[in-house]
Amino acid sequence: MNQIARALTIAGSDSSGGAGIQADLKTFQELHVFGMSAITAITAQNTLGVQDVLELNPDIVAKQIDSIVTDLGVDAVKTGMLASPEIIETVAAKINEHHLAPFVVDPVMVSTSGHLLLTGDARTSFKKWLLPLATVITPNLHEAEYLADMKITNWEERKQAAQILIDEGAQAVIIKGGHDVGEKAVDLFYDGSNFQSFSAPKTDTKNTHGTGCTFSAAIAAQLAKGDSLPDAIAKAKAFVTAAISHPLSLGKGNGPTNHWAYRQEEKK
Numbered sequence: 001m002n003q004i005a006r007a008l009t010i011a012g013s014d015s016s017g018g019a020g021i022q023a024d025l026k027t028f029q030e031l032h033v034f035g036m037s038a039i040t041a042i043t044a045q046n047t048l049g050v051q052d053v054l055e056l057n058p059d060i061v062a063k064q065i066d067s068i069v070t071d072l073g074v075d076a077v078k079t080g081m082l083a084s085p086e087i088i089e090t091v092a093a094k095i096n097e098h099h100l101a102p103f104v105v106d107p108v109m110v111s112t113s114g115h116l117l118l119t120g121d122a123r124t125s126f127k128k129w130l131l132p133l134a135t136v137i138t139p140n141l142h143e144a145e146y147l148a149d150m151k152i153t154n155w156e157e158r159k160q161a162a163q164i165l166i167d168e169g170a171q172a173v174i175i176k177g178g179h180d181v182g183e184k185a186v187d188l189f190y191d192g193s194n195f196q197s198f199s200a201p202k203t204d205t206k207n208t209h210g211t212g213c214t215f216s217a218a219i220a221a222q223l224a225k226g227d228s229l230p231d232a233i234a235k236a237k238a239f240v241t242a243a244i245s246h247p248l249s250l251g252k253g254n255g256p257t258n259h260w261a262y263r264q265e266e267k268k
C-alpha cells in the first residue's frame with residue numbers, strides 16, 4: 001500500500017475559492033499531498049472584497065484538529081486566518097498537545113481587499129502563542145513591519161525584521177516581497193544563521209487573491225513530503241510563480257491565481 005503524505009490547514013473558508021482553506025486544499029492536491037482542514041471562520045467573500053465573517057467557536061476548531069490527528073495523522077501543518085486571539089491560543093495548545101510539526105505560520109491579518117481577518121491584539125497573540133512553535137513564519141512586508149514593530153524601507157531593514165522574528169522564537173522566517181515595487185518578486189529567507197533570497201519575475205496583474213495562502217500551503221505540502229525547508233520554499237516559489245503568471249481572469253476585482261499552472265508547466 002502506498003503511504004501518502006498528509007497535510008493539515010487550519011484556516012478560514014473563502015467562498016470565492018481563491019484564498020483560505022480552498023486555496024490550501026487545491027495546492028495540497030496539485031502537489032500530491034492528502035489535504036485535511038480545520039476551519040476557523042467562514043467568510044462571505046469574492047474578488048471584490050469580504051462581505052461578512054462568521055468566526056467559529058474555539059471548541060469546534062479544537063475538535064476538528066483532534067478528529068484528524070487521532071485518526072488520519074498529520075505530516076505537516078499550516079495556519080492561515082485564525083480570526084481571534086482565543087482561536088490562536090486554542091490552536092497553539094493543540095499544536096503543542098499533538099506535537100504537530102513541521103508547522104508553517106502564515107500570519108494572515110488583513111485581506112488583499114483591506115478587510116480585517118483577525119481581531120484583538122494580533123501582535124501579542126502571534127508572539128506569545130505561535131512564533132515559538134513555528135518551523136517557519138511567512139509574513140508579507142506589511143505583516144513583517146507590524147510583527148517586528150518597525151518600518152521596512154530597504155533590504156537591510158528587511159534583514160533586521162527577520163532577525164527580530166527569530167529572536168521572538170520562530171525557527172525560520174521568509175519575508176515575502178510580493179508587495180514590493182520592481183521587476184522581481186524577491187522573498188528573503190533567514191534561519192538564524194544564513195540569509196537566502198528567492199526571486200522570480202514579477203507578473204503585472206491584479207489577480208493576486210490568495211497568493212500568500214497558496215505559497216504557505218505549498219511550503220507545508222513539500223515539508224509533509226520530507227523536503228528540507230530551503231527545498232520546500234524553492235518549490236513553493238516555483239508553484240506560486242506559475243499560479244500567478246497564468247491568469248484565469250475570474251471575477252470583477254482581484255481575481256484568484258491558477259493552481260493548475262504548475263502541473264501544466266511540469267508537463268512541457
Ligand SMILES: Nc1ncnc2c1ncn2[C@@H]1O[C@H](COP(=O)(O)OP(=O)(O)O)[C@@H](O)[C@H]1O
Pocket residue numbers: 139140141176177178179185186187200201202203204205208210211212213215237240241244
Ligand atoms: N505579481 C507577482 N508576481 C510574481 N510573484 C508574486 C507577485 N505577487 C506576489 N508574488 C509572490 O507570491 C508569494 C506571496 O507573496 P505576497 O503576495 O507578498 O503575500 P500575501 O498574499 O500574504 O500578501 C511570494 O512568493 C511573492 O513573492
Ligand SMILES: Cc1ncc(COP(=O)(O)O)c(N)n1
Pocket residue numbers: 011012013014019020021043045080081108110111112113117208209210211212213
Ligand atoms: C479566508 C481567507 N484567508 C486568507 C485570506 C488572505 O488572502 P489574501 O491576502 O490574498 O486576500 C483571505 N482573503 N481569506
